[in-house]
Amino acid sequence: MDPCGRSQAGSSSAPLPPSSAIAPAKDELFPALRRDFGRIGHKVQLLTNHFNVWLDTKENFFYLYNVNLTYDDNGNPVTGKSIGRRVMDKVLVTYANSLQGKGFAYDGEHNLFTLGSLAQNLFQLKVVLDDVYSGSAGGSIIPQGGAGKRMKRQSQSKTIKVQIRFAAKIPIKSIVSVLRGQETEHFQEAINVLDVVLRDHAAKKGCLLVRQSFFKGDKCTGIGGGALACHGFYTSFRATQGGLTLNVDASTTVVIQQGPVMDFLLSNQNLRVPQDIDWNKAKRTLKNLRVKVSPSGKEGKITGLSERICREQTFMMKRRNGDREVEVTVYEYFVHHRNISLGYSADFPCINIGKPKHPNYVPIEFCELVSLQRYTKALSVQQRASIVETSRQKPRDRMKFLIDALRTNNYDKNGFLCSAGISIYPDFTRVEGRVLPTPKLICGNNESFVPRNGRWNFNNKRLWTACKIEKWAVVNFSFRCNTNQICETLMRCGNMKGVNVSNPLGIFEEDPRLRRSSPFERVDSIFKNMENSLSEPPMFILCILPERKNSDIYGPWKRKCLSIIGIVNQCIVPTRVNDQYMTNVLLKINAKLGGLNSILTIENKMEPSFATRIPTMIFGMDVSHGPPGRSDIPSIAAVVGSTHWPCLSRYRASVRNQSPRTEMIASLFMPGPENKDNGIIRELLQDFCSNTGKRPEQIIIFRDGVAESQFSQVLNIELDQIMEACKFFDEHWNPRFLLIVAQKIHHTKFFQAGSPENVQPGTIVDNQVCHPNRNDFYLCAHAGMIGTTRPTHYYVLYDELNLHADELQGLVHSLCYVYQRSTTAVSLVAPICYAHLAAAQMGQFIKYDEASESASSHGGVTSSCEVLVPELPRLNRKVQSSMFFV
Structure with a gap:
């Protein structure tokens, strides 16, 4: 196998020529091997949550x-x-x-x-x-x-x-x-x-098993809606450079609140009295949950609810002598035949723990949900925020939790492990890391600066490339905001940062009488108001939403602006209007309108790198899926590409939808009639060539969201599509490729030896706990302010650039500093962050009717059923090359 990851015949170790990568006869590709180790940066001693295994x-x-x-x-x-x-x-x-x-x-x-x-x-x-x-x-x-x-x-x-x-x-x-x-x-x-x-x-200890995570149920925190965040631990054996290790980490899942079914339903629907319960929703929520029936203590699985209340629900009961059957209600049976009094359940549906055609009804007050049942419905914004809050652990607290988990599990007493001669050392593994030099940035007036602790600000600084905000308007869906104050603050902050902000063409307040209308009607109404009031459409709209994060106006608004009309826009939900808040808003607006807030010095050729000396294009790729249980929602595939070489900070996006839960991107290369490729890669390549007048000689691809088991598919399906698209674009053009997968969903953590603080921004590890022979490394580019810093795990799957480790790691680190939305280093390279944002925002375009909710509650459409994938609206050509997603 060569360093690129190609399977080769013969004994030669020389890499194949670049043109062979897109030759018709293809060898199967394998993950690239490590070439060398990084040296740049000052060394630091770290501990990691890998425990050595003998x-x-x-x-x-x-x-x-x-x-x-x-x-x-x-x-x-x-x-x-x-x-x-x-x-x-x-x-x-x-x-x-x-x-x-x-x-x-x-x-x-x-x-x-x-x-x-x-x-x-x-x-x-x-x-x-x-x-x-x-x-x-x-x-x-x-x-x-x-x-x-x-x-x-x-x-x-x-x-x-x-x-x-x-x-x-x-x-x-x-x-x-x-x-x-x-x-x-x-x-x-x-x-x-x-x-x-x-x-x-x-399992023998009575834990709930969720893949390789285990939960005892003794550490649970309520997150609302009848759900609990259950805290446990994760274990997995890993092959590393230092030998076999056991990776142990904290883990969290969501379980159902145990106890009386009625209490759960009230909590789930956020109600005070049972009379207000939506029983259709309750039926969907309760299906397949296990209950314990009192006083027998037997368990059963809920298959549904009775169609009528307990007083009215009947069944045929045999008389004691068995000669004939009589029809009785469930209520009569318990009260008159069993001499068991019923309380509140007489006027509510019964729980069915039999089969739909042969029901077995139990009054709801006799049923209690058993513990450690996973909550599989979609979580609300508030529930997700609560999980994040309750799962945070400071480095020292996490280390103590992991040591306790390892000790209480007594793996040294496990008969199978003992027979296999497997011993797990109880101490954290020591590794040597390095802290990479902080990348230099440039802002307006060619002022260069070095961020401190992964952060910087624009106090007394101007933006690198400041746009002009002319012919703009304000739309206000919120009755709480002072729009005049917002406009004045935006203009003042813009002028301080070098952005010329004119007076708005108009401020359009929503008619209060329309607030009960549908989101689409509200958006259409305010656009009609603008059209009637303005002689020409604005070039930019500032939209003030009524609610933060979960506003039902957001999707229709974005679709109207970006797909139908083609207007750059920025949505805000200001809780406090001040210079800091409006400066952060201004950074997004400037990037959307074609400006750049700051750039790397290597982009200005002050300190050229391999990516700025040779025409280079960078892709970021991600796929967004629907929430758990919603197998009827299409997946959204997004690819962003740098199109203004040698600038590495400006990107544009191309987004398509595909079959639900499909991780591999299917639309990278789409040859069609008339010798035309309608795929994503060609669309982005055309922009690069028209903006630079060149074809990229190097293409660097960052892929997010794939597991190690999918590496072969990324190499042999997605990379192959990209190569085919390039060959289709120009058969005489042979660019060289570098493919890197970034993983955030893993369980390796690093701790500073002798310090309770998180590791420093720029901490990198490419030894000891990395793969024995593949080219991977862990990077903590950002400053972990809350909880324990999670590094990003980068895998180099394919490398025709033959980069030294320091060159590659330096570029990855630098790309964490070009995220135009903020003034902090981010944990992932910016192209991947942008792809994620583009997929999420375009996913808002598709709206589903309420009937689909019932499908989700029953697990959605099964894999055996064909799912109709609605077409994703395309971006209007006026905004398709903009950074609309920031």
Whole structure:
């Protein structure tokens, strides 16, 4: 494999010529190998939440067995991981002799792992479990003992057939091979075995399992809406340069508030009295949740609600002698036949824990939601903010939490780990990091400066390229704001920063009578007002929204401005109008209108780099998906490109939608009729060429949002599309490519040794906890002000530029300082941030009717159903080259 990541035949290690990258006959691409290590920056000693693992086993293989569980009476498969684990725990005890006392790790479904082989390749076993929930139909679940028909038991003893069949051997030495820098096909399978061992260990402790995160339920915080932020921990074995490690980190998930169902519904719908409950919404919310029925204590799963209230809902009850059936209400059954008085539930629907066609009704006051059930509905803005707030931990607090988690889990007592000779050291791993030099910036009047602690300001400074704000208007949807004060402050701040702000053409206040109209009607009405009042359309509009972040006007407003009319605009929700606030607004306006607030010195050729000496184009790519449970919402793919080389601070975006939950971007290269490419890459390339008069010789691609398991797709699908688009653009043009993936969703953290503070901005680590042979590094470019700083993990997947580590890392660090929206270094390179913003803003264009909410509550459209993807409105040509997204 060459440094670019191409598979090669023969023994030569020389890279292929650039033109071969887009030749018709393609080799499969693999992640690039590390070329060297960075040297620039002053060294710092750090601790990381990777714990060294010692592997010393005499066994050569893990053995994989397939497990098949079925009910003995009807042959139906056993569903549910919790029942599966109970079955296999019983197998381990009942058939200890047949298994020769050998322990195993079970994933709760079909995979069982052992260290060394079992005595047989096939086992056919039977076990009996007590209190297995069967979901059988009946009249009503009622307590035992009393008059009337005995209840038909939902939970009963069950005989379960267990088939264990040998499937494969997984070489343990594959772990050692990767640690030595040798790629092996079985490595990930072997690591997965160890991760299953930890999951099995956590399951036996009664934890809620969410992939590799485990939650006991003893650390929960309310976030509103009947939901709780549940705090636990994450574990994963990792192959690093320093050897095998266990990565342990804090983790948070959202669970349902346990307790009476009625209390949950009141909290979920933010109500005070049960009479106001929306029972259609309640039915969607409660479906598939588990409840404990009192006083029997048995558990069942909610399948729905009764169509009528408890007093009126009837079912056929057999008389004691069984001769005939009579129709009774659920209320009559409990009060008159069971002598059990009902309180508030008589006038509300019953809970159905049977089947839709064979219901099993229970009065709602007898049902309590059991603990540790995941909340899978879309979270509100307030809930998400609460999760962030409750999950923050200062570095020292996080370190203590992780040490406690490792100690309380007693991994050294796990039989499987002990048999495998696996020991986990209880101390944080020490690593050597470097703090990179802070990039120099330039603002107006060619004034250069160096940010301090990842921050700077424009006090007594002017913007690098200041636009003129002429022919502009103000639209006010809020009755709280003083629009005259806003205009005066904006003009004053603009003049101080070198931005010439004229008086607005007009200030348009919304008619208060329209505030109950639909968002589309409100937007159309105020635009008609402007058209009737102004002789020509404004070039810029400042829009004052009534609510922060979740205004229903925002989407229709952006669509009207950016897609239909083509007007640059800025939305604000000012809580306090002062110079600092309006200066921050001014930075966004200036960038949208074509100005630049500050640039890197390397862009001005004061300190040229490899990206400014040679025509270079930079792409940032991201895909935005709908909220959890909404599989009917299309994914939005956005790509931004730098189009004004040698400037690396100005970008334009191209955005398309695609099938829901699709991560790979499908519209990079779209050849069509008449020899025309309608893809994203050609659109951006045309802008670059028209603005610079050149074709880029180097193309640097930053990709966000993909996991390690998707690296091959990014290389062999997305990169291939980009190369094809370039070849289609000009078959004689052979640019060189650099592809870097940026990951924020990972669990590696760094701590300063001997200090309670976060690591310094610019801290970089490319050793010890990085991949044994691939080219990756961690960078904390920003200043972590709250909580523990999360570094960005950069993977170099493809490199035809043959960059030294210092060149590459320096560019990545510098691109965290060109984010035009703020005066701080950001945690991700700006092109990726811009792609994320563009996808989010264009996603606002698509509005869905309220009927889709019912689909989301039932899990949305399944993967087997074809989802109609509505066409995403295109940007108006007047604004398509602007930085509308900042």
